[in-house]
Amino acid sequence: MAELDLLTSMKRIRAVEERIALRYGEQKMRCPTHLSIGQEAVAAGVCAALTAADLAVSGHRAHAHYLAKGGSMRALVAELYGKVDGCCRGKGGSMHLTDRAAGFVGSTAIVGGTIPVGVGLALALKQQRSDAVSVVFLGDAATETGVFYESVNFAVLKTLPVLFVCENNLYSVYSPLSVRQPPGREIHRVAQALGLSAQSGDGNDALAVAGLASGAVSAIRNGAGPQFLEFSTYRWREHCGPNYDNDIGYRTEAEFEAWRACDPIPKLEALLDAVRIETLNAKVEQEVDDAFAFAEMSAFPPEFEAFTDLTSDVSGAAHG
Amino acid sequence: MAEMSYAEAIRDGLATALRLDPSVICYGLGVTDPKGVFGTTLGLEAEFGSDRVFDMPTAENAMTGIAIGAALGGLRPVLTHQRLDFALLSMDQIVNNAAKWRFMFGGSASAPLVIRMILGRGWGQGPTHSQNLHAWFAHIPGLKVVMPTRPADAKGLLLSAIFGQDPVIFLEQRWLHNARGETPQGDYRVPIGPSAQLHSGDDLTVVSSGYLSIEALHAAQFLAANGVGCDLIDLRSLRPLDLPAIRASLVRTGRLLVLDSGFATGGIAGEILAWASETAFSALKVAPARLTAPDAPEATSPALTEAYHVRAEHIAARAAQMLGVTLDVEPLVSRRRFAHDTPGDWFKGPF
Ligand SMILES: Cc1ncc(C[n+]2csc(CCOP(=O)(O)OP(=O)(O)O)c2C)c(N)n1
Ligand SMILES: [Mg+2]
Numbered sequence: 001m002a003e004l005d006l007l008t009s010m011k012r013i014r015a016v017e018e019r020i021a022l023r024y025g026e027q028k029m030r031c032p033t034h035l036s037i038g039q040e041a042v043a044a045g046v047c048a049a050l051t052a053a054d055l056a057v058s059g060h061r062a063h064a065h066y067l068a069k070g071g072s073m074r075a076l077v078a079e080l081y082g083k084v085d086g087c088c089r090g091k092g093g094s095m096h097l098t099d100r101a102a103g104f105v106g107s108t109a110i111v112g113g114t115i116p117v118g119v120g121l122a123l124a125l126k127q128q129r130s131d132a133v134s135v136v137f138l139g140d141a142a143t144e145t146g147v148f149y150e151s152v153n154f155a156v157l158k159t160l161p162v163l164f165v166c167e168n169n170l171y172s173v174y175s176p177l178s179v180r181q182p183p184g185r186e187i188h189r190v191a192q193a194l195g196l197s198a199q200s201g202d203g204n205d206a207l208a209v210a211g212l213a214s215g216a217v218s219a220i221r222n223g224a225g226p227q228f229l230e231f232s233t234y235r236w237r238e239h240c241g242p243n244y245d246n247d248i249g250y251r252t253e254a255e256f257e258a259w260r261a262c263d264p265i266p267k268l269e270a271l272l273d274a275v276r277i278e279t280l281n282a283k284v285e286q287e288v289d290d291a292f293a294f295a296e297m298s299a300f301p302p303e304f305e306a307f308t309d310l311t312s313d314v315s316g317a318a319h320g
Numbered sequence: 321m322a323e324m325s326y327a328e329a330i331r332d333g334l335a336t337a338l339r340l341d342p343s344v345i346c347y348g349l350g351v352t353d354p355k356g357v358f359g360t361t362l363g364l365e366a367e368f369g370s371d372r373v374f375d376m377p378t379a380e381n382a383m384t385g386i387a388i389g390a391a392l393g394g395l396r397p398v399l400t401h402q403r404l405d406f407a408l409l410s411m412d413q414i415v416n417n418a419a420k421w422r423f424m425f426g427g428s429a430s431a432p433l434v435i436r437m438i439l440g441r442g443w444g445q446g447p448t449h450s451q452n453l454h455a456w457f458a459h460i461p462g463l464k465v466v467m468p469t470r471p472a473d474a475k476g477l478l479l480s481a482i483f484g485q486d487p488v489i490f491l492e493q494r495w496l497h498n499a500r501g502e503t504p505q506g507d508y509r510v511p512i513g514p515s516a517q518l519h520s521g522d523d524l525t526v527v528s529s530g531y532l533s534i535e536a537l538h539a540a541q542f543l544a545a546n547g548v549g550c551d552l553i554d555l556r557s558l559r560p561l562d563l564p565a566i567r568a569s570l571v572r573t574g575r576l577l578v579l580d581s582g583f584a585t586g587g588i589a590g591e592i593l594a595w596a597s598e599t600a601f602s603a604l605k606v607a608p609a610r611l612t613a614p615d616a617p618e619a620t621s622p623a624l625t626e627a628y629h630v631r632a633e634h635i636a637a638r639a640a641q642m643l644g645v646t647l648d649v650e651p652l653v654s655r656r657r658f659a660h661d662t663p664g665d666w667f668k669g670p671f
Pocket of ligand 2: 139167171173
């Protein structure tokens with residue numbers, strides 16, 4: 001049932017991130033961590049339209065995309081703890097996630113960095129005559145980078161099977177759109193002008209997101225070429241880290257409260273019966289408990305691994 | 321003189337420049353936000369107005385070219401990047417335009433421009449928030465590259481950079497932002513080029529820059545207490561290099577140890593060793609040596625950064641080895657009171 005799957009996906013993200021926030025102060029997760037709480041509906045809705053054969057990439061705020069795409073929760077939490085069972089064996093941390101089995105190819109920390117990578121994945125899919133699609137998750141600020149325009153141009157030129165999903169949460173760190181983009185700018189209209197089929201929707205409504213995403217993905221599979229979806233949404237906590245920061249002056253408590261009232265989770269819960277939700281909550285909490293226990297139990301990588309994985313040679317060091 | 325932190329000294333330098341000359345402008349991601357780039361730009365917009373101090377789109381390459389154009393048009397821009405790693409997007413503008421403008425137009429113009437880049441370290445900064453790529457910039461003719469260690473030098477070099485005639489890459493290690501020191505007030509300038517001597521001794525010349533100079537100072541003091549004398553030369557400027565100062569010390573000590581927070585291959589330390597081997601060979605009593613970052617990116621996990629960085633104990637041990645003396649460096653390790661991946665208790669992440 002679509003609603004239950006979407007709710008499950010969102011709750012897994014919310015629950016694991018709430019736990020991260022709760023335990024971040026223990027100083028065991030020692031890496032910059034960008035939480036998606038409040039924005040779960042986009043990841044859940046888009047990934048509901050995908051299969052494991054479809055591919056996805058993301059940026060610094062990627063936990064939700066990774067989990068919704070099917071990435072291992074244990075490997076995520078272990079990565080935050082810097083442990084050897086993390087999805088990057090502790091080398092990458094929160095901003096570098098990967099789970100190839102789930103089709104989550106990678107997320108990286110430089111804004112815009114994976115936009116062309118997602119287009120390149122689409123190039124490979126097209127040449128291999130696959131009917132899979134590549135999804136690029138990006139923020140509003142990523143549309144300010146040069147590489148966004150260069151990548152979109154190529155995707156349109158070659159009719160590549162790529163879906164760009166822009167989560168417009170109004171901010172880049174503490175910088176509102178007003179200091180970065182001209183007033184009245186609608187990002188999906190820019191995308192349209194570049195030759196993409198583009199639409200916008202309510203990013204806090206998982207069913208609406210899923211509807212738009214499944215339409216866009218079908219269009220791509222039918223050969224219609226690259227698509228762009230812009231979703232309005234809002235990050236609840238500070239840009240990076242576990243706290244609320246509505247008091248420091250870059251946005252207002254009232255704005256936050258207005259968005260919190262649009263919490264995507266209760267919106268969907270209202271459509272389901274209470275008993276099923278109770279069962280789901282228990283299941284999700286258990287999975288989160290398990291993931292944290294797993295991460296805590298996992299060993300740190302051995303010291304020598306700091307110097308491995310440079311090239312395919314055993315030693316990638318320049319002096320051999 | 322006033323006692324202030326490195327971050328406050330940079331803020332003081334920026335404010336001084338903005339006050340002195342209306343053509344100075346200051347922009348970059350987060351420059352006007354409530355955190356003010358680790359405190360280095362706090363309050364500048366309020367004091368100097370949003371025409372001169374402003375935030376920018378996430379568009380590092382274009383905003384660098386725009387700074388170059390603004391400089392050619394008569395402004396003195398200071399562009400700030402919260403990480404050097406983000407400035408990599410602007411290598412084209414830095415290398416092909418800023419560094420070349422004077423040369424390729426036959427000396428008829430120059431682009432006086434300062435690009436601040438902050439270098440992260442530890443506490444999970446990981447592969448793309450911790451790179452010490454200063455050698456890349458020092459490799460480029462047409463650029464000046466500074467990497468101050470002390471607050472006063474940070475302020476003085478910043479003012480010289482802003483009011484000079486050249487593009488200057490201004491490198492700030494994040495671990496230095498809370499370091500404190502006496503800093504002259506007002507329009508204080510430190511010329512770009514000369515090094516500073518942080519410690520004196522006749523047995524060994526240690527050459528260093530940035531945060532490593534702090535580690536080196538601990539090592540030099542420890543060595544002195546154990547009867548070994550070090551000259552500690554803090555480079556301040558990586559391009560140009562103060563080779564005369566290194567030579568003057570080296571002919572006296574006959575031993576050269578160069579420290580570098582960047583990779584060994586193609587790095588600044590290697591450049592200094594090559595120069596010493598070529599031009600001061602007869603002064604060398606033992607093979608010159610370097611301690612650098614290992615040839616691998618910094619990983620995120622705290623377990624993988626423990627053996628990664630050069631610290632005071634490594635410097636002292638290498639110095640002792642070069643002098644053929646036995647020395648227990650354990651006291652340098654045991655007196656460190658905070659986690660290995662932080663510069664002190666003040667840093668609890670995330671950036
Ligand atoms: C090229 C580059 N410049 C700056 C940064 C610093 N930075 C990290 S996240 C971020 C905000 C990006 O905002 P947006 O794309 O809207 O995503 P959000 O954080 O809102 O999810 C910035 C500027 C970076 N990582 N890379
Ligand atoms: Mg945003």
